[in-house]
Amino acid sequence: MARRQKGRFIDGIVLLDKSTGMSSNHALQRVKRFFNANKAGHTGALDPLATGMLPICLGEATKFSQHLLDSDKRYTVIAKLGQRTDTSDSDGEIVQTREINFSDEQLQTALAHFRGDTMQVPSMYSALKYQGQPLYKYAREGIEVPREARPITVYELNFLGLEDDELTLDIHCSKGTYIRTIIDDLGEMLGCGAHVIMLRRTQVAHYPYEKMVTLEQLEALVASAAEQEVPVGELLDPLLLPMDTAVANFAEINLPEAMQYYVMQGQAMQASGLKPDELVRITIGEQRRFVGIGSMNDDGLLAPKRLIVLRD
Numbered sequence: 001m002a003r004r005q006k007g008r009f010i011d012g013i014v015l016l017d018k019s020t021g022m023s024s025n026h027a028l029q030r031v032k033r034f035f036n037a038n039k040a041g042h043t044g045a046l047d048p049l050a051t052g053m054l055p056i057c058l059g060e061a062t063k064f065s066q067h068l069l070d071s072d073k074r075y076t077v078i079a080k081l082g083q084r085t086d087t088s089d090s091d092g093e094i095v096q097t098r099e100i101n102f103s104d105e106q107l108q109t110a111l112a113h114f115r116g117d118t119m120q121v122p123s124m125y126s127a128l129k130y131q132g133q134p135l136y137k138y139a140r141e142g143i144e145v146p147r148e149a150r151p152i153t154v155y156e157l158n159f160l161g162l163e164d165d166e167l168t169l170d171i172h173c174s175k176g177t178y179i180r181t182i183i184d185d186l187g188e189m190l191g192c193g194a195h196v197i198m199l200r201r202t203q204v205a206h207y208p209y210e211k212m213v214t215l216e217q218l219e220a221l222v223a224s225a226a227e228q229e230v231p232v233g234e235l236l237d238p239l240l241l242p243m244d245t246a247v248a249n250f251a252e253i254n255l256p257e258a259m260q261y262y263v264m265q266g267q268a269m270q271a272s273g274l275k276p277d278e279l280v281r282i283t284i285g286e287q288r289r290f291v292g293i294g295s296m297n298d299d300g301l302l303a304p305k306r307l308i309v310l311r312d
Contacts, residue, residue, distance in 0.1 A: 007038035009311060010233065011059035012240025017212035018046055018054045027215065031056045034218045035236055043068035043204065043246075044175075049089050052201035053212055060308040061243035064293070068246050071205035072155065074172045077196055079183045081165045084193030088123055088180035092195070100165055100192045108159070110189040111169075114182055115157050119149035123181050152177045167194070172203075206248060213239055243308070244290035250281045253294070253302060257285040263304055264291065271302035279305065 014035075018027050024045035032040035041062040043055045052075075057065045082100045085092035102110075130138065130145045138145050156172040171179060180196050187194025202209055221235045253271050255263060262269060263282060274280065274296040282294050282304065292307035 007032070008036050008233065009059060010035055010037050010237065010240070011061050011243050011308070011311075012057075012237070013061050013243060013245060014056045014058065014240060015207055015212045016054045016056050017214045018051055019215065020051050021048055023048050024054055027054060028056055030215055031218065032058070034215075034222050034232070036232060041065050044073075046201060047089070047091075047180075047199065049091055049196070050199040050201060052199075053204050053207065053209070054201070055204055055207060055246075057243070057246070058240070059243075061246060063306050063308065064243060064246040068205055070175050072172065072174055072203075073177070073201060074156075074170070074203035075179050076160070076198075076200045076202055077169050077171060077179050077183065078198035079167045079169070079187070079194045080197045081167055081187065081190070081194050082192050083195060084184065084187060085195040087195075088184040089196040089199070096193050098192045100190075102190045102192065106190065107162070107167075110186055111157055111159060113189065114186065115154050117151065117153050120152045120178060120181055121149045122147050123178050123184075150176060154182075166197070205246075207241070207245070211241065242290070244281060247279070247281050247293055250279050250293065251275075252283055252288070253280045254283045254285075254288060260284045260291070263294075263302075264307060264310065266304050266307070268297055268299070268301035268303040274300070274302055282307075 014031055016027060016031060018024065024042050028040055028042045035058060037058040039059055039062055041057050043057065043065045046052065046054055055068050057068075080090070082098060083094050084096040086095050130147075153174040154171060154177065155174070156170065158170040160168040160170055162168070171182070179199055183194050183196050218236065222232055225232045225235045251273065253273055255269075255271065259269060263284070276296055279293050279295050280302070281290060282292050282302070283290050290308070291310070292304055294302050294304040297303040
């Protein structure tokens, strides 16, 4: 007998403003519980130290979470100069203390080094896997394992301020960029060492900062729904962004209503506007109802790749 599905069938994306000291998975589980959702997933973990935007996908939106994981991110970071830690952030142990002695020109030259396309060696205190285990597990056991440098892109690295021994930066970067590693490397270039004491993710893909909600706000709405004796979804669901916002940068292929049955069966079909090796959003009819994503197959036809379950 099939297991009974727990929770509501609710689809969409919540822009959570994660608080410090909490793991991304713990935040995910609380959001899932608040919405009483049957399925949920986040789109790339934030360190417990970090705060800010953590898009959480509910229901069918989880099918497209990888595209947000692959998207660009923006952060505000405060680095403490003069101290290097074993984790490159304030959760670690101080391993070296040095004097701060560099000029404005040296700082600007060092910052310029990180802009553009570079290669970055991931921190041992990261969730990347080595032989099936995350690197941070080896690090906690004092084991150093080989890591390959990976290509990253820093689109913008803006100097926001330097007050005493605290340097504030704004960084817009590609997926897979470790801000802690940038700060540690920057500290070494400046000859004084540095580590992250505050990290806030301010943007993921195109999502607006002002649409974020905190766990406290969600909890208050759940309590309000109970007081008003209304379904929790009546107050929470208006906060959800459409699931296709996760692939909003994809070109759209709109098909007539008559083709819905065939595309939902996974059949390839003729469609104009296709380009080789390009994923597209598939919508149906004048209402432009999103049903999934697809791409051109070897015969030049639109082949569905990932389809949602239509609930009505």
